[in-house]
Amino acid sequence: MDERTHNAQAKREQIIEDLTKAIVDAAQPHIDPSTPREEIDKRAKEITERLQFESNIALSELVTRFSRIKPATEQPAQERTYIRFGRNFRAQHMLMFMSVILLILTGMPLKFPEFGISKFMIVTVFGGLQNSTLIHRIAAVGLIIVGVWHVGYIAFSRMGRRDFWLMIPRPHDAKDFFHTLMYYLGRKPSGPKFGRFSFIEKFDYWAVYWGMVVMIGSGLILWFKEMFNKGLFDIAREAHSDEGLLATLAIIIWHFYNVHFNPEVFPMSWVWWNGKLTESQLKHHHPLEYAEIINAERKEVELRAEKQSTGAESES
Ligand code: HEM
Structure with missing residues (x-):
């Protein structure tokens, strides 16, 4: 990772941290004072994770779509589709x-x-x-x-x-099931994020x-x-x-x-x-799978860019 990328990443993490704090501060005057501190800290951690997840996807989308080098996938005129x-x-x-x-x-x-x-x-x-x-x-x-x-x-x-x-069913499926129940009962702000299945x-x-x-x-x-x-x-x-x-x-x-x-x-x-899902369908119904695909594409683009620049350096 070059210095610029490293600095940008550190800055992003700082902004996410500041934004989480700003959200919690904005909510503070309206929160019941008897709410235990650990409960609020737990929610703050969840907010940080949500912001990290979305910012990671946003970054991967920008890199894969507008890369200086040829992108990992051709840029289609219409919305991208994925074979499911x-x-x-x-x-x-x-x-x-x-x-x-x-x-x-x-x-x-x-x-x-x-x-x-x-x-x-x-x-x-x-x-x-x-x-x-x-x-x-x-x-x-x-x-x-x-x-x-x-x-x-x-x-x-x-x-x-x-x-x-x-x-194959895994423990997180039981967690997702209870998360969904809680969401339907209005006890969670959003439903769970699903992977491929x-x-x-x-x-x-x-x-x-x-x-x-x-x-x-x-x-x-x-x-x-x-x-x-x-x-x-x-x-x-x-x-x-x-x-x-x-x-x-x-x-x-x-x-x-x-x-x-x-x-x-x-x-x-x-x-x-x-057999196809549009990008927005995949993002909405299987956000973890989408994140996996788009982050892998970003890695590929970054790797190719790195190879290209080391190739250009050794030529000159
Ligand atoms: C989703 C799949 C299936 C459904 C919903 C279904 C449903 C039924 C039902 C409700 C009956 C009547 C039972 C009764 O008398 O109470 C029946 C009879 C029967 N089923 Fe199925 N069945 C299915 C698959 C199969 C398969 C895979 C086979 C064979 C390998 C099969 C062979 C038979 C036979 C031989 C009878 C006896 C009636 C006759 O002589 O046709 N069924 N089935």
Whole structure:
């Protein structure tokens, strides 16, 4: 780090410190005097961290966009977009949702045959019980393919391995969950900052894959019942029927809310189709991932600038 950069960094840290102090001082006359000092110090530390985070991003954005040397990324005329999901993953998701929609439409009428809508689905839409159970089996094969495909994707693709690793629940997810609750109850000024996957997305992922194991396992027992004893068949039928209803409700309530009906994304997030997020979407929904990307780009630009200047020095 050259002297100028070092001085600029020291100045920035000083300004952040002064600004935190100014904010706390401005708030002081309005704060309940019985508030413990440690509580205020804790909040002041949080303010410093927020200011540091934002100023770091702002610096990285300026460096990567307006670098003297060729920037790490070309400067697009429109807002930058980032690839969140590659083609392979999007294809898996498409096959999965087509299969699951068909499985729900052909499975639920079997669970609730007394409903008028069930008769309508089986008789009018699918043309009879034989067709509808055949479609259930065809869609089940689609789901099995997705399951095997996904395991292969995790094992053999770099992106699959990385995402699987990032999907593993960690202690900070529990923290983020309580932070979100506190935010919704008005006890925190803002929600938690998420990385590539929030605890909501992790829950979605594991619910789906755990659900798949149960549905495929129990479905195969129902399908090939002659190979299993009656006790196992009965357990499988109960598990299949109840987990099927749970999966249907989880999709309609949890997943549809998060990706369709949530006012922040309504009518839907198009990431399932084109795999892309705009810079502002990435910054808003996954600020820690955005910070990681933009700070890495800044490092790259700085490194190239350094190499260029040492190259120019040795030439002269
Ligand atoms: C999201 C996935 C799935 C849902 C929501 C679903 C739902 C259902 C429901 C509600 C039933 C009726 C159970 C009852 O009688 O109470 C059913 C039956 C059945 N399911 Fe599934 N299922 C799914 C996946 C699968 C899979 C992956 C397979 C096969 C591997 C499968 C095979 C069967 C079979 C064989 C039956 C018995 C009825 C028949 O003869 O078609 N299902 N399913």
